[in-house]
Amino acid sequence: MSTPMRWNPEASSADRVITMAQAIREALAEEMRRDPRVFIIGEDVAEAGTPFKVLKGLVEEFGPQRVIDAPISEAGFTGIAVGAAMTGMRPVVDIMFGDFLTLAMDQIVNQAAKVHYMSGGKWKVPMVIRATMGAGLRKAAQHSQSLHAWFAHIPGLKVAIPATPYDAKGLLKTAIRDNNPVLFFEHKAMYNLRGHVPVEEYTIPFGVADIKREGQDLTIVAVGRMVHVALEAAERLSELGLEVEVVDPRTLVPLDCETLVQSAKKTGRVIVVDEGYQRYGVTAEIAAVIAEGAFYYLDRPVIRIGALDVPIPFSPPLEDLTVPSVERVMEAAKTLCLRREP
Amino acid sequence: MLSPNPQAHSKLSERATADVERWLRMYRQMLRIRRFEEKVNELYMSARMPGLAHLYIGQEAVAVGVCEALRPDDYITSTHRGHGHCLAKGASMDQMFAELLGKAPGYNRGKGGSMHIADPDTGNLGANAIVAGAVGIATGAALSARMRGTDQVVVCFFGEGALGQGVLYEVMNMAALWKLPVIYVCENNLYTEYTPYQEVLAGEILDRPRAFGIPAEAVDGQDVREVYEVAAHLIQRARSGEGPAFLLCQTYRYYGHHVGDIDRSYYRSREEEEFWKVERDPIRLLGAWLLREGLIDEGALETIDREVRAEVEAALAFALSAPYPDPDEVIQHVYADEVEP
Numbered sequence: 001m002s003t004p005m006r007w008n009p010e011a012s013s014a015d016r017v018i019t020m021a022q023a024i025r026e027a028l029a030e031e032m033r034r035d036p037r038v039f040i041i042g043e044d045v046a047e048a049g050t051p052f053k054v055l056k057g058l059v060e061e062f063g064p065q066r067v068i069d070a071p072i073s074e075a076g077f078t079g080i081a082v083g084a085a086m087t088g089m090r091p092v093v094d095i096m097f098g099d100f101l102t103l104a105m106d107q108i109v110n111q112a113a114k115v116h117y118m119s120g121g122k123w124k125v126p127m128v129i130r131a132t133m134g135a136g137l138r139k140a141a142q143h144s145q146s147l148h149a150w151f152a153h154i155p156g157l158k159v160a161i162p163a164t165p166y167d168a169k170g171l172l173k174t175a176i177r178d179n180n181p182v183l184f185f186e187h188k189a190m191y192n193l194r195g196h197v198p199v200e201e202y203t204i205p206f207g208v209a210d211i212k213r214e215g216q217d218l219t220i221v222a223v224g225r226m227v228h229v230a231l232e233a234a235e236r237l238s239e240l241g242l243e244v245e246v247v248d249p250r251t252l253v254p255l256d257c258e259t260l261v262q263s264a265k266k267t268g269r270v271i272v273v274d275e276g277y278q279r280y281g282v283t284a285e286i287a288a289v290i291a292e293g294a295f296y297y298l299d300r301p302v303i304r305i306g307a308l309d310v311p312i313p314f315s316p317p318l319e320d321l322t323v324p325s326v327e328r329v330m331e332a333a334k335t336l337c338l339r340r341e342p
Numbered sequence: 343m344l345s346p347n348p349q350a351h352s353k354l355s356e357r358a359t360a361d362v363e364r365w366l367r368m369y370r371q372m373l374r375i376r377r378f379e380e381k382v383n384e385l386y387m388s389a390r391m392p393g394l395a396h397l398y399i400g401q402e403a404v405a406v407g408v409c410e411a412l413r414p415d416d417y418i419t420s421t422h423r424g425h426g427h428c429l430a431k432g433a434s435m436d437q438m439f440a441e442l443l444g445k446a447p448g449y450n451r452g453k454g455g456s457m458h459i460a461d462p463d464t465g466n467l468g469a470n471a472i473v474a475g476a477v478g479i480a481t482g483a484a485l486s487a488r489m490r491g492t493d494q495v496v497v498c499f500f501g502e503g504a505l506g507q508g509v510l511y512e513v514m515n516m517a518a519l520w521k522l523p524v525i526y527v528c529e530n531n532l533y534t535e536y537t538p539y540q541e542v543l544a545g546e547i548l549d550r551p552r553a554f555g556i557p558a559e560a561v562d563g564q565d566v567r568e569v570y571e572v573a574a575h576l577i578q579r580a581r582s583g584e585g586p587a588f589l590l591c592q593t594y595r596y597y598g599h600h601v602g603d604i605d606r607s608y609y610r611s612r613e614e615e616e617f618w619k620v621e622r623d624p625i626r627l628l629g630a631w632l633l634r635e636g637l638i639d640e641g642a643l644e645t646i647d648r649e650v651r652a653e654v655e656a657a658l659a660f661a662l663s664a665p666y667p668d669p670d671e672v673i674q675h676v677y678a679d680e681v682e683p
Contacts, residue, residue: 080481083484083485087482106472110475111470111476115460118451119450145608
């Protein structure tokens with residue numbers, strides 16, 4: 001992942017290569033400069049800049065009144081953000097490890113998600129909850145989960161998962177300007193991922209999937225870090241003569257069903273890859289969307305590849321078995337596309 | 343409006359007219375809550391109201407005494423037992439009834455119901471059906487008031503049952519750390535749903551906020567004048583930047599946990615209920631005091647009651663004849679418009 005990625009369509013002469021962490025920090029800083037209502041609250045967000053150093057430098061520019069170090073009270077400060085959002089502010093909550101979202105579930109699911117509807121549209125909750133996700137860093141079962149599907153299940157929430165620095169910056173700016181609670185998931189193994197990001201201002205609308213690679217033979221729908229697994233598999237499969245299309249939904253809610261279905265109709269073969277659990281997960285929903293929209297165009301049943309349905313183990317060789325890999329994706333692709341050897 | 347008892351003119355002149363007006367306003371507000379909820383109970387018992395309702399009757403002095411000390415632009419959060427808070431903060435009965443009946447002109451287009459009345463126009467951030475569910479919202483509104491540079495104050499109403507929820511202590515810690523303008527008003531009505539509170543609560547209630555350095559006071563929640571005076575002091579203190587406070591109001595719930603909780607003999611006695619209704623009723627206590635002080639006569643109190651009953655009848659008639667929401671409303675308001683207009 002050290003090579004800068006070049007697939008952003010708006011690459012310009014003012015383009016430069018930055019990391020995912022820098023892209024996220026830029027989005028936050030730009031929105032905080034633009035809108036005095038935006039503030040950050042979470043654990044170790046100020047001087048520490050989070051353990052991942054994503055927020056480094058923000059407290060120096062915006063001060064401790066707008067980059068607020070909270071106690072280790074996820075429910076408390078997420079609830080405080082809901083109240084602040086309802087009364088004229090635009091908080092960005094930092095959840096250090098996505099696993100800790102469980103502690104704030106009532107605030108997110110019963111409060112933030114429902115306030116607008118229950119009030120008949122009278123109150124709004126314009127807030128963003130940034131949370132890390134993802135396995136592979138040897139952090140064991142309580143620091144490695146990818147729980148984004150839970151939130152995609154709840155009406156009233158939006159869910160964005162960027163796969164590149166370009167997407168991260170554009171989607172986060174949109175999230176902050178959105179008048180609804182948005183869950184924004186950042187894969188902790190991707191903060192040092194480098195990619196092209198224009199110097200000029202831009203945003204990326206929600207609900208618009210991005211075709212990260214075009215192809216005719218097979219569609220791989222992939223989310224977050226799995227986009228890179230899919231791209232790597234696509235690269236290797238092209239050596240076998242298979243042209244793979246990689247589609248990144250970028251937001252799970254709203255979901256760009258149209259683009260997913262169009263790609264499935266074009267290729268007739270689909271794999272869905274996600275780092276969340278496979279059972280009742282994102283891969284299930286997207287496979288269903290494709291089955292409903294492109295059933296008669298499919299040559300084979302859609303193949304789903306999610307995380308193994310086990311708590312994430314610590315031991316490195318075991319942990320690696322739980323996350324979808326390039327090898328598993330290639331195996332699935334061969335099952336779908338290649339004739340069996342006699 | 344009301345004319346004071348002419349014989350009491352000399353006594354009246356000793357008191358500021360504003361005070362008398364305030365007591366009469368609080369009397370009327372308590373009676374509005376009482377008569378509104380008696381009608382709610384009647385509607386439920388005659389199967390004319392869907393769902394369920396948690397009646398506030400008996401606790402009126404808390405909502406009224408506290409809200410009397412608030413400004414219209416101050417905020418409150420409320421609970422599943424929230425009709426009293428909403429009315430005391432300025433809600434109108436017609437939209438309340440309409441909401442309780444699931445009708446389109448209800449405060450929340452019928453989508454919230456009894457446990458979720460919310461109204462920006464009266465600073466009501468919402469009643470909340472999760473016990474302690476709104477303590478974060480209230481504390482966040484207080485943080486927001488400070489960040490926006492206003493001197494608004496937030497009152498967070500909850501019952502003693504909420505003392506069992508951890509999130510309350512998380513937000514009290516932050517309110518104390520950051521000196522936020524929020525008043526935590528705990529209404530101890532003695533029963534955590536169907537369980538005497540002593541069975542599920544260790545130690546002293548006031549020790550809990552005091553552990554965070556939050557000033558905490560207890561008042562007789564049946565005495566609206568005492569509630570008002572102490573609340574006004576704590577609210578003024580918060581408004582001037584001195585931080586949060588905790589107000590414990592000792593009170594009593596006349597009815598069950600909800601309208602369907604009829605047989606209460608396994609958790610409390612009829613005698614106990616009668617004692618509170620006869621000896622400790624907040625409306626009677628204030629009425630008797632007003633008469634004793636010669637500030638008003640019986641006739642005037644009867645007039646208030648007649649006017650309130652008429653208001654209830656008119657509001658209910660409005661709600662009963664109001665339409666239900668259109669079917670296409672079901673998918674509206676899931677999401678707000680994406681960006682600021």
